[in-house]
Amino acid sequence: MLYQGQKIKATFTADGGFTVSGITSVEFDGINAAVDEDSKTFGISAKRCDVNRNALTSPPALAVGTTLFICIDSTDANAVIKSVNTFGAEKNGVALTDLLTGNTEVKGEGTDAVTIGTRPFVQFFDDTAPLKMVGTVTLKVTDNGATRRHLVRVLQTGLSEEFELEVELEAVEESSANSAAFS
Secondary structure (H helix, E strand, O other): OOOOOOOOEEEEOOOOOEEEEOOOOOOOOOOOOOOOOOOOOOOEEEEEEOOOOOEOOOOOOEOOOOOEEEEEEEOOOOEEEEEEEEEEEEEOOEEEEEHHHOOEEEEOOOEOEEEEEEOOOHHHHOOOOOEEEEEEEEEEEOOOOOOOHHHHHHHOOOEEEEEEEEEOEOOOOHHHHHHHHOO
16 A cells, blocks of 8 residues: 655635645556466575584584584575474485484574584594585475465475585594594
8 A cells, every 4th residue: 555645735614614735646546466476485505614603614524523513594584494304414325324313403493594513423434435414404484574374374384495515524543433432
């Protein structure tokens, strides 16, 4: 709806009548342009970060016993990361494990910024082949107070998004890997 503010002159007469002058108006035909169909793409980005969510632009190779932090961010202000559904590691094309059941902590679910902290198992460090971290998250579309409730209700069931991140590893000798496994 369009509103316009302006000063007008109203003249009242003693018999209860009045006249208005100094007003302009623009005729509105009452029909707005209809949008039958539209599309919106929601997504995520994943990167290595530190415990404070600062991006690591040139991260060092991950060493045994070091916590790996992965930051996942929604690319749209109207979508939050409802949950992390899967989080695992692959090495040399072989899926090694689901890390959500291991030594992993997820913080920030229900916001647009999630941090995953994990300490990969020592057997991942048998050589320097990179470790591929993979996973899926569910996005929940929010309306940020707007009145698109029906559309938001339809989209609140969740949109699944995948992420993938390659992590360089620091190789360890077998004797130090065995001692790291039991310390």
